[in-house]
Amino acid sequence: MTTPSAPVLIPTLNAEESQFLDRVRAFVAEHVAPYTREWENDTFAADIWTKLGAAGMLDVTVPKAMGGSERSCMAYVEMCRELAKGDPALSMNVAAINALCIAHLVHFATDAQREKYLADAMAGRLKLAWGLTEPDAGSDARRVQTKAEPTPGNDGYFTINGHKKFITNGGPADLIILIARTSEKELSAFLVETDQPGFELVGRIPTVGVKASWTSEFKLNNAQGWHTPCTFEQAISLLYRGRLGIAAMAVGIAEKAAELAAEYSVKREQFNRRLADMQSVQNMLADNELDVEAARLLLHKGAAMYDRGENVTTIASMAKLFASEASNRVTNNAIQIHGGRGMTFEFLVEKLWRDAKLTEIGEGCSEIQRMVIAKQRLRALES
Numbered sequence: 001m002t003t004p005s006a007p008v009l010i011p012t013l014n015a016e017e018s019q020f021l022d023r024v025r026a027f028v029a030e031h032v033a034p035y036t037r038e039w040e041n042d043t044f045a046a047d048i049w050t051k052l053g054a055a056g057m058l059d060v061t062v063p064k065a066m067g068g069s070e071r072s073c074m075a076y077v078e079m080c081r082e083l084a085k086g087d088p089a090l091s092m093n094v095a096a097i098n099a100l101c102i103a104h105l106v107h108f109a110t111d112a113q114r115e116k117y118l119a120d121a122m123a124g125r126l127k128l129a130w131g132l133t134e135p136d137a138g139s140d141a142r143r144v145q146t147k148a149e150p151t152p153g154n155d156g157y158f159t160i161n162g163h164k165k166f167i168t169n170g171g172p173a174d175l176i177i178l179i180a181r182t183s184e185k186e187l188s189a190f191l192v193e194t195d196q197p198g199f200e201l202v203g204r205i206p207t208v209g210v211k212a213s214w215t216s217e218f219k220l221n222n223a224q225g226w227h228t229p230c231t232f233e234q235a236i237s238l239l240y241r242g243r244l245g246i247a248a249m250a251v252g253i254a255e256k257a258a259e260l261a262a263e264y265s266v267k268r269e270q271f272n273r274r275l276a277d278m279q280s281v282q283n284m285l286a287d288n289e290l291d292v293e294a295a296r297l298l299l300h301k302g303a304a305m306y307d308r309g310e311n312v313t314t315i316a317s318m319a320k321l322f323a324s325e326a327s328n329r330v331t332n333n334a335i336q337i338h339g340g341r342g343m344t345f346e347f348l349v350e351k352l353w354r355d356a357k358l359t360e361i362g363e364g365c366s367e368i369q370r371m372v373i374a375k376q377r378l379r380a381l382e383s
């Protein structure tokens with residue numbers, strides 16, 4: 001038997017971080033929410049990245065000594081949650097860029113690499129993507145077949161050949177943090193600029209949800225990549241904070257859908273009664289509130305543990321798993337409450353429903369999260 005973990009008290013944000021989140025909410029109201037439908041027809045506004053940079057939303061994982069704001073994980077997930085209430089696709093991109101791309105530069109890049117890329121990345125002038133997934137390598141990340149070999153006479157650079165697919169923000173990206181195989185057993189990460197002849201953008205992959213996100217497929221033909229000195233395990237470890245970001249995205253979607261469903265139930269009448277007065281609808285509203293609250297608590301527990309320097313392998317998977325599945329339940333209920341209208345583009349709930357599905361797949365699908373949770377539990381019993 002293992003000793004139950006002590007209860008976690010969720011810390012409050014400090015005054016500066018609370019003010020930051022006030023600015024995030026104002027940013028979402030002005031620059032994000034009004035355009036969420038428009039962006040679905042193409043992609044985000046071209047200047048959104050520099051606006052995000054100016055608002056301090058691309059440097060939250062960067063230490064102050066490197067020019068960043070060095071915010072807590074709690075502030076990071078709350079930022080992602082607020083962004084998701086305005087546009088889930090943008091939240092997904094911002095979560096990944098902070099936790100996977102910019103954090104990679106912070107933790108694993110050389111001084112020369114940080115000097116070249118970090119300031120522009122934080123300002124949004126340099127657009128980033130994280131390149132792991134391939135046609136035959138997704139959940140099983142070690143199946144990556146893209147190969148990197150040292151470039152003769154160019155120390156630190158590798159010649160890369162391979163094929164990547166389903167890469168978030170891969171189309172607009174100027175720089176991709178790319179995972180490639182350096183030997184039969186070893187993988188590592190490389191900085192690949194996309195304006196070189198060896199980078200071939202195959203095209204954009206249309207998606208059902210998070211449509212504004214530029215999901216891409218590309219090939220590398222003797223492309224040059226600047227090696228960041230880290231192991232595969234180190235690079236992948238950034239996924240833990242990343243999963244909390246996707247959990248926050250899921251919570252934001254669920255909160256917005258629950259809010260819209262409750263508002264509609266009060267306004268809409270059937271059989272001379274408001275929907276809100278019908279027991280069956282009240283049951284769905286209650287389930288929505290329960291799912292949102294439980295998901296938010298798991299998210300906050302994970303962020304609090306991260307900020308205390310504790311191991312978040314299990315809690316990050318728990319938060320991501322529960323929040324993503326809760327988000328899908330809540331958005332489904334929201335459409336049900338809206339009835340036929342919920343299936344039309346007139347109401348936002350259908351978009352939230354489509355966007356929510358990605359949270360069960362991106363940064364480790366639900367099956368992977370269950371595997372992680374079970375393995376960690378069994379490992380604790382056996383130790």
